[in-house]
Amino acid sequence: KAGVTQTPRYLIKTRGQQVTLSCSPISGHRSVSWYQQTPGQGLQFLFEYFSETQRNKGNFPGRFSGRQFSNSRSEMNVSTLELGDSALYLCASSLVGHYEQYFGPGTRLTVT
Amino acid sequence: AQSVTQLDSQVPVFEEAPVELRCNYSSSVSVYLFWYVQYPNQGLQLLLKYLSGSTLVESINGFEAEFNKSQTSFHLRKPSVHISDTAEYFCAVSEGSGNTPLVFGKGTRLSVIA
Numbered sequence: 001k002a003g004v005t006q007t008p009r010y011l012i013k014t015r016g017q018q019v020t021l022s023c024s025p026i027s028g029h030r031s032v033s034w035y036q037q038t039p040g041q042g043l044q045f046l047f048e049y050f051s052e053t054q055r056n057k058g059n060f061p062g063r064f065s066g067r068q069f070s071n072s073r074s075e076m077n078v079s080t081l082e083l084g085d086s087a088l089y090l091c092a093s094s095l096v097g098h099y100e101q102y103f104g105p106g107t108r109l110t111v112t
Numbered sequence: 113a114q115s116v117t118q119l120d121s122q123v124p125v126f127e128e129a130p131v132e133l134r135c136n137y138s139s140s141v142s143v144y145l146f147w148y149v150q151y152p153n154q155g156l157q158l159l160l161k162y163l164s165g166s167t168l169v170e171s172i173n174g175f176e177a178e179f180n181k182s183q184t185s186f187h188l189r190k191p192s193v194h195i196s197d198t199a200e201y202f203c204a205v206s207e208g209s210g211n212t213p214l215v216f217g218k219g220t221r222l223s224v225i226a
Contacts, residue, residue: 004155033213043202043216056213090155092214099144099163099206101214103155 001027004104006091012110018079021107025072025093031055032074033101034066037088046089049074050096078109086111114139116205118217125193126225133188133220135177135203145186146204146214147177156202162186198224 005024013019025032033056034046045058049068066076072093078085088108092101119134137143144163148156160171167179177188186203200221204214 006155035214035216042218043214045213045215048213058213092156100146100158100161102158103148105155 004091004093004102006089006104006107008107009105010108010110012112013081014112015081015083017081018077019081019109020075020077021089021091021109023074023076023091023093023104025074025091026102029093029095029102030072031094031096032068032072033092033094034074034076035090035092036060037090037106038086043090046076081111083111085109114143114205114207114215116203116215116217118201118203118220120220121218122221122223124223124225127195128192130191131189131193131197131222133201133203133222135186135188135217137184137186137203137205139184139205139207141207144206145177145179146206147171147175147186147188148202148204148216150200150202150219152199159188159201193222193224195224195226198222 007022031050033048035043037043048056052068063079068074088106090106092103094101115138117136125131146161147159149159150156160169162169162179170176175190200219202219203217
């Protein structure tokens with residue numbers, strides 16, 4: 001079974017721009033979570049989607065948003081990019097009723 | 113609120129020596145516990161998990177972790193490390209109420225020296 005896939009793997013953007021990252025979960029997984037990983041803050045939870053609804057949200061500003069489609073694929077969007085948004089963005093999926101999450105390879109976003 | 117503390121940010125160890133990576137958590141409810149491993153330029157791979165039952169859990173590549181409720185710990189051990197075990201290891205907790213996000217520790221960088 002294919003794992004979690006994320007596109008693109010690398011991205012370079014300029015301050016003030018916006019960006020959209022994509023995540024395809026493992027087949028059959030309906031829950032998708034997003035995490036931001038930085039050297040200073042470590043791994044921080046952004047939000048979780050299940051059945052196209054945001055079920056949980058972390059402590060991030062409104063510039064960070066996401067959505068989930070009927071096929072469970074998910075996108076996250078960051079508007080008005082700041083230098084501090086440079087990070088590895090990880091997507092994880094899980095089965096309904098299961099607590100373990102399976103991660104994709106991440107999208108490395110660099111904001112200049 | 114739940115939190116995870118990984119007491120060592122870096123652990124150097126010689127090949128074939130034993131290693132223990134320490135993890136403590138705080139939570140007011142029952143928890144599910146996980147260890148993930150991250151190799152350079154990759155995502156996180158699930159190494160092992162404690163959900164219920166036996167407090168000692170094992171992975172297929174020789175790692176084991178023991179859930180200790182009284183000490184709120186979930187330390188990761190391996191009796192003999194290999195060069196290929198060099199990576200960053202993250203301890204994570206999810207509260208037992210379900211549908212809650214993972215809370216991660218800051219990570220421990222394990223460096224295996226030949």
